Amino acid sequence: MFDFDNIIERKSDKCRKWDHQFVCSRFGRVQEDFIPLWIADMDFTSPPAVIDGFQQIVSHGxxxxxxxxxxxxxxxxxxxxxxxxxxxxxxxxxxxxxxxxxxxxxxxxxxxxxxxxxxxxxxxxxxxxxxxxxxxxxxxxxxxxxxxxxxxxxxxxxxxxxxxxxxxxxxxxxxxxxxxxxxxxxxxxxxxxxxxxxxxxxxxxxxxxxxxxxxxxxxxxxxxxxxxxxxxxxxxxxxxxxxxxxxxxxxxxxxxxxxxxxxxxxxxxxxxxxxxxxxxxxxxxxxGLPWLDALNGYLRGNSHYLADAIHTHFPDWKMMTPESSYLAWIDVSSGGKTATEVVNHFAHRASVIIEDGSHYVQDGERFIRINFGTQRYWLEQAIERMQKSY
Ligand SMILES: Cc1ncc(COP(=O)(O)O)c(C=O)c1O
CATH class of the missing domain: 3.40.640.10 (Type I PLP-dependent aspartate aminotransferase-like (Major domain))
Structure with a gap:
């Protein structure tokens, strides 16, 4: 009923997550084909009923x-x-x-x-x-x-x-x-x-x-x-x-x-x-509730996919099970690199943008945060790039 796999072009919509200029100002120069898995913003259009309602307001003028x-x-x-x-x-x-x-x-x-x-x-x-x-x-x-x-x-x-x-x-x-x-x-x-x-x-x-x-x-x-x-x-x-x-x-x-x-x-x-x-x-x-229920099913699938991928390709890392939200919190400390080194590496060598846990006031220095509120395709692509570059 709702197609969460549908890729939405976002590079032109001036959102912070996908805007090349904004991302470079935040993470340093990255290639234009980057995949952003950072800020807590999902890549799905809002529920059709919300969009229809807004359209009526706009046409009223x-x-x-x-x-x-x-x-x-x-x-x-x-x-x-x-x-x-x-x-x-x-x-x-x-x-x-x-x-x-x-x-x-x-x-x-x-x-x-x-x-x-x-x-x-x-x-x-x-x-x-x-x-x-x-x-x-x-x-x-x-x-x-x-x-x-x-x-x-x-x-x-x-x-x-x-x-x-x-x-x-x-x-x-x-x-x-x-x-x-x-x-x-x-x-x-x-x-x-x-x-x-x-x-x-x-x-x-x-x-x-x-x-x-x-x-x-x-x-x-x-x-x-x-x-x-x-x-x-x-x-x-x-x-x-x-x-x-x-x-x-x-x-x-x-x-x-x-x-x-x-x-x-x-x-x-x-x-x-x-x-x-x-x-x-x-x-x-x-x-919006039927849409939200369907979305939760999709996000659960993404969470399981990501947990499996981390387990397979980055066995030194420890991902906490996300019980809510679409954010994965992963301890990377036993991989031999700091979280800052890990996120910099992926931004500049794999063009995958993820966040460094040291932003989270304190006690997050060993962690990275991956936003999986996106189409499965982007997660698969990101994991493939990360795995190849690491
Ligand atoms: C815990 C928490 N509170 C608040 C916000 C942002 O809320 P708002 O956009 O309404 O300012 C976020 C966004 O990521 C959040 O994670």
């Missing part, structure tokens, strides 16, 4: 100022209920201009320079940027890789919370870059610690829709967390490939926290939304 109308709130409430089995009240929802900018506003709203913010490293690097740019300190809590799967070290967490009293804990669930899905018991323990030490728990669930192995628990699931210190951030951007619309939303059950956050948004004039962003959420959530 008026692009005036808009607002968050009822359909937007209904779409979010229904989606969260049907997909994640959680009850969200519409007052809890606030539309924002992307999860990354929201992280910046949250740090501005709840921290003062000199405060600290906890995060579990390695982690998506804008968590640290959003913190440091406000003069706030990153309190890194390293994840422990046990049997090639990340675990939270709760005793270290507790001692860090006790000593440093961070204002926020930015918790990535599921985790980027490893794709680890946290269990309800783990999320509960995180929440309890936040309650005990007076920390606001900010949960980033943007990778919650690509579920490859196991089951996802939302932080809003009954019994998972206390809700009076909880801020959930999410969007359909990863799920439906809408990142360029730069629109997302937060869910904040507690009215006091919500008020403080909204005041910060008003200070920055984050008010009237982007028309395509609002419609993107409505169209994707109301009509």
């Amino acid at each position: 008026t692009f005036g100022y808009t607002y968050c109308f009822d359909q937007f709130y209904d779409a979010v409430v229904d989606f969260q209920r049907e997909r994640h089995h959680v009850n969200v009240e519409r007052d809890w929802i606030t539309l924002t201009y992307g999860t990354v900018s929201t992280l910046h506003y949250l740090v501005q709203a709840f921290c003062l320079p000199g405060d600290s913010v906890m995060m579990n490293t390695p982690v998506y690097d804008p968590f640290a940027m959003a913190t440091q740019r406000q003069g706030v300190t990153v309190l890194a809590n390293p994840l422990q890789a046990t049997d090639n799967r990340y675990q939270l070290d709760f005793s270290l967490v507790e001692s860090q919370l006790k000593t440093h009293r961070p204002k926020l804990w930015l918790f990535c669930s599921p985790h980027n870059p490893s794709g680890r899905i946290w269990t309800q018991a783990e999320i509960h323990q995180v929440s309890e610690l936040c309650q005990r030490y007076g920390v606001i728990l900010v949960v980033d669930e943007v990778h919650a829709e690509h579920l490859l192995e196991g089951e996802f628990t939302s932080c809003l699931a009954p019994g998972a967390t206390a809700q009076d210190n909880l801020i959930l951030l999410t969007s359909p951007n990863k799920a439906f490939n809408l990142g360029g619309l730069k629109t997302s939303y937060s869910i904040i059950p507690d009215s006091r926290l919500r008020q403080r956050f909204r005041q910060q948004l008003e200070r920055n004039s984050i008010t009237s939304p982007n028309m395509f962003g609002v419609w993107g959420i409505i169209l994707a959530y109301q009509h």
Whole structure:
């Protein structure tokens, strides 16, 4: 029904992932026939229903100022209920201009320079940027890789919370870059610690829709967390490939926290939304689910393909099993080269662009990250080139 094998020409669409000029500015000079397996952007067109809906808006031809109308709130409430089995009240929802900018506003709203913010490293690097740019300190809590799967070290967490009293804990669930899905018991323990030490728990669930192995628990699931210190951030951007619309939303059950956050948004004039962003959420959530289910099947196939290929051609490497998302996190340390050497080698000798784990705040230095949210053809080509050049 949906053809995810269909190759989409992207070199001319000015996306960062495929744009030759952009890629050279980031990775140094690479050949024009490069295969990009880096930034978390997939190579599939969005669901047909989303494209049709946008086409209708475009043919109507008026692009005036808009607002968050009822359909937007209904779409979010229904989606969260049907997909994640959680009850969200519409007052809890606030539309924002992307999860990354929201992280910046949250740090501005709840921290003062000199405060600290906890995060579990390695982690998506804008968590640290959003913190440091406000003069706030990153309190890194390293994840422990046990049997090639990340675990939270709760005793270290507790001692860090006790000593440093961070204002926020930015918790990535599921985790980027490893794709680890946290269990309800783990999320509960995180929440309890936040309650005990007076920390606001900010949960980033943007990778919650690509579920490859196991089951996802939302932080809003009954019994998972206390809700009076909880801020959930999410969007359909990863799920439906809408990142360029730069629109997302937060869910904040507690009215006091919500008020403080909204005041910060008003200070920055984050008010009237982007028309395509609002419609993107409505169209994707109301009509995109069959496409999303089919896509998850395709991504699962890619994940298995990649795991087999790594096992066969790069037996020294250890790939964590991606339980969610379309990102493979691979420990290359026993291959005798640093991760930076490995990615540079592939960029310049195989024209395959992958990311070096050292970008992920800290504790990612032994890893590379491969984006498999692409047609199987590109993965096969990339593996062939990598294997030949290595
Ligand atoms: C954990 C995480 N949060 C947020 C984002 C980006 O969200 P947005 O595009 O809404 O700013 C990403 C993108 O890769 C991500 O991995």
